[in-house]
Amino acid sequence: MLINADFSRRAVMAHEHYQWVASPQAGVERVMLDRVGQEQARATSIVRYAPESVFPAHRHPGGEEVLVLSGVFSEGQAHYSEGWYLRNPPGSSHQPASAQGAVIFVKLCQMPRQERLRVRINTRDPAAWRSERGREVCPLFSAGYEQVCLQRVPPGALLFAQPVDGAEVLVLDGEATAFGQSYGRGSWLRLPPGETANVAGGPQGATVYLKTGHLGHVRP
Structure with a gap:
């Protein structure tokens, strides 16, 4: 799948043009901003978790960057409300979920293999x-x-x-x-x-x- 995959060109997504697409996991939808690949893709997305939704535990071989835009996003027993910035380096794993629902900005598979820093910042x-x-x-x-x-x-x-x-x-x-x-x-x-x-x-x-x-x- 290729979405805004030519990085030498301008790409824009105004909020009023969001198109929510169901993910393979029930209760989790996403707006695909750019994407190169299928489910294991280099991707930038807005992701929406319905209340009580849980994603299966999985690894991120290319790392993951998250900014919580609204609600509360959880990783196991750690809970991050609106404004938290998370950076999970290549090879990390987690089980994301949201008890009350959340919207997050996510970038996947965009870190160099040698990156090892785990970041948690409350903006x-x-x-x-x-x-x-x-x-x-x-x-x-x-x-x-x-x-x-x-x-x-x-x-x-x-x-x-x-x-x-x-x-x-x-x-x-x-x-x-x-x-x-x-x-x-x-x-x-x-x-x-x-x-x-x-x-x-x-x-x-x-x-x-x-x-x-x-x-x-x-x-x-």
Whole structure:
């Protein structure tokens, strides 16, 4: 299965265009944002867990990155509410579930084999944020091959102070503008190198998930 599989091209999914597709597990649906492969795929998705849904225990040979967007997402006896960022390295395993229901942003099979860091960050904790270049930033992960953070972008301010080698943006709150369009909460943009200069905070600003540096080595 190929969905937005040419990483040299812009890909956009506005929240109002979500199309929920049932997963193989009852009670779990997903919006496929990009995908290269079948169930064991390099994939980026919005995943929705119905209350009391449980996914079978499984391994992630290529790693998994999760941002909890709403509800409570669980791994065994560990429970993560809205705002938690999780990073499970290649070779890790878990049994995800949600007693009350949850929506999460998930990236699968996108980590290098040598990554070993397990990350758990509560982005709702004020101590996780710092001031950088006139805005608030919550660092989530940084390595030579990618940088991940949350940013609170002021109204009208450009997201990027300088050119970057491609970027992925998920609007978490407020509104972002790009290429003459407005994108509200839940909208996702994947921008190749050369197409990142026009992204800015909307009239009320925006809080965004931002990943950079990871697209330069992905083959279309």
